[in-house]
Amino acid sequence: MTNLIDGRAIAEQIHSETAQRVTALKSRGVQPSLMFVRVGDDPASKVYVGMKEKTAARLGILSETRVLPDSTTESELLALIHKLNADSAVHGILVQAPLPRHISETNIYSTVLPQKDVDGFHPENVGKLMLGDKTGFLPCTPAGVHELLIRSGTKMDGAEVVVLGRGNIVGKPMAAILIQKDKNANATVTVCHSKTRDISAHCRRADILIAALGSPEFVKADMIKPGAVVIDVGVNRISDPAAKGGSRLVGDVDFTAVQKVAGKITPNPGGVGPMTIAMLMQNTVRAAELLAKS
């Protein structure tokens, strides 16, 4: 079928734009750089940071990863962030979630200098997003979904959008992006979540459905308006005795069935995931550009 929104291909378009910006910065003597901070031994975190490191290297962005033990205290981590904030050679700082329980993610994210907050998690950047102030950094996953919609030619102006999930990383900022006064937004957005009375009814009226609930294959074919655009942000590990290691990853959308009804749909993997990394690289280069200008 040809109704796939190819996140890998669109991410590659963005990567090539980003690589050009890296080249331009280097010709002016600026080496864009991104610092990863990873605490503890979470295997998924290792994989994510590894993928981001590889992409950074491919685009000419210098990256380095500080790995701290699980026993790191909050004040030790804060001290490291203050040091990175002060280091003018570091343009972007990414503290990989999840952090150990004894460390407050809120405290950590609000300590990263907003100008280096390439994850877009600092309250000031979140506030700027909501206010429509474009001087901030957008969180990578919702910004990536937005780019997918733009570059797949999806009309957002006046569209009915339903966002499933109200998390701080995807659901809330996704809604904030799409209600802005902008021809690539201007959508009528409804945010649904675990307390919503009739999620299916909302889904069925959506021109664009964005699933970020964290619930395996929650979105079924009978919840889709024929022709709707369906974006699957979910990454859920489910047990499957037939799979290697006894488990496999699935999205929030029952892909095979939904694909038959949807106008366009993201595969998963190969949809939103590559876009998150593309936006992170774009944010990093922009941080370097802004610092070079100032």
Add this chain to the structure above:
Amino acid sequence: MTNLIDGRAIAEQIHSETAQRVTALKSRGVQPSLMFVRVGDDPASKVYVGMKEKTAARLGILSETRVLPDSTTESELLALIHKLNADSAVHGILVQAPLPRHISETNIYSTVLPQKDVDGFHPENVGKLMLGDKTGFLPCTPAGVHELLIRSGTKMDGAEVVVLGRGNIVGKPMAAILIQKDKNANATVTVCHSKTRDISAHCRRADILIAALGSPEFVKADMIKPGAVVIDVGVNRISDPAAKGGSRLVGDVDFTAVQKVAGKITPNPGGVGPMTIAMLMQNTVRAAELLAKS
């Protein structure tokens, strides 16, 4: 009819709580204080600031108003704000909108120290609101609407809420308050605006309808689900030859007709307006309490 949500009475409840907190602060030697800054001669601004001054005085909050000429430059205004930020006797700073065109409201609001931003307009406070981080200050009008809903016994948990308007002062923060994970929120929220395809259809499915469009008597009786709670945030001046001065103020809701269909409804005036001032006073006392603690 008895389906009115009496904003004046609820504001008085809050005022008496605030006055008690003022007394407690004074007994510890802290005089809560609020500084108003007004630029130019906008007559509505004079009225608004005057009302806020009077309420502050009644509650025992010290207030002062700095009136600057229309010709004030942005850097002069910024210099004043920096001075007030540094003055430990000033707990709250309110720069009354609208500002003259040559001054960027964005620059001004983001210069007020977040800890003194009792208007809740600083990006950091807006971001904290969105993230569900309760250490920030909420913007007064949507916080006042939220209090009206709570104190009128309106069930928000699981309710379908439609917010008309996507402004930075009411619509967007209102939606952000009501989608939070909280028993006094947990609503399924849709934000409608000028680009929405069928506003009436959305309104008709709302358990709670919050009108903040700035469009005189836009909401008609046939747009209301019988029994719905209707909150009118609008303040619009319309010409009326029969009225004193040739004009009068109306809300965004066609009150007389809508009241017959609604379960509960705010009068206008006497609904949201008094609550905005009540929340401003509450924010100011909280700012003083937080500074006293630190």
